[in-house]
Amino acid sequence: MFTHLDDKGKAQMVDIGDKVETVRVAKAQAFIKLSEGTLNLINDQKVPKGDIFSTSRIAGIMAAKKTWELIPLTHPIPINQISIDFEIKNDGILIFSQVKTNFKTGVEMEALIAVNVAALTIYDMIKAVEKGAIIEDVKLLYKSGGKSGTYEYA
Numbered sequence: 001m002f003t004h005l006d007d008k009g010k011a012q013m014v015d016i017g018d019k020v021e022t023v024r025v026a027k028a029q030a031f032i033k034l035s036e037g038t039l040n041l042i043n044d045q046k047v048p049k050g051d052i053f054s055t056s057r058i059a060g061i062m063a064a065k066k067t068w069e070l071i072p073l074t075h076p077i078p079i080n081q082i083s084i085d086f087e088i089k090n091d092g093i094l095i096f097s098q099v100k101t102n103f104k105t106g107v108e109m110e111a112l113i114a115v116n117v118a119a120l121t122i123y124d125m126i127k128a129v130e131k132g133a134i135i136e137d138v139k140l141l142y143k144s145g146g147k148s149g150t151y152e153y154a
Contacts, residue, residue: 024145030115060118
């Protein structure tokens with residue numbers, strides 16, 4: 001039986017009413033591949049639209065909080081903490097998110113939405129200088145809490 005379909009095949013939100021609240025954490029990453037020229041502009045803080053890191057960090061945090069509005073049948077989750085961090089590499093920027101809650105369902109989708117929107121915001125801010133940037137390698141790195149336990153990307 002599918003959890004998001006009732007016995008007649010109609011879409012439904014999973015009933016989490018009887019689940020136990022636990023501390024849940026999820027971490028995700030994305031990578032935006034950029035040219036050396038664009039990375040130099042970023043390092044020199046000369047991107048025409050401004051500070052890409054502050055803007056994309058805020059965008060990722062805001063998006064994570066709205067995951068339930070973006071992904072059908074997900075629950076609104078009281079989020080305790082969201083962090084977004086960046087690591088500049090020689091061919092782009094790694095974006096990391098961490099989302100925490102004490103709730104009855106996990107925050108994996110919130111962590112994944114956060115890195116995706118942060119990456120898209122970076123793209124938006126650099127598209128005037130590099131339209132060929134590539135967002136790739138989006139993945140869940142870690143999750144803990146709930147009855148399925150801990151998962152870590154190998």
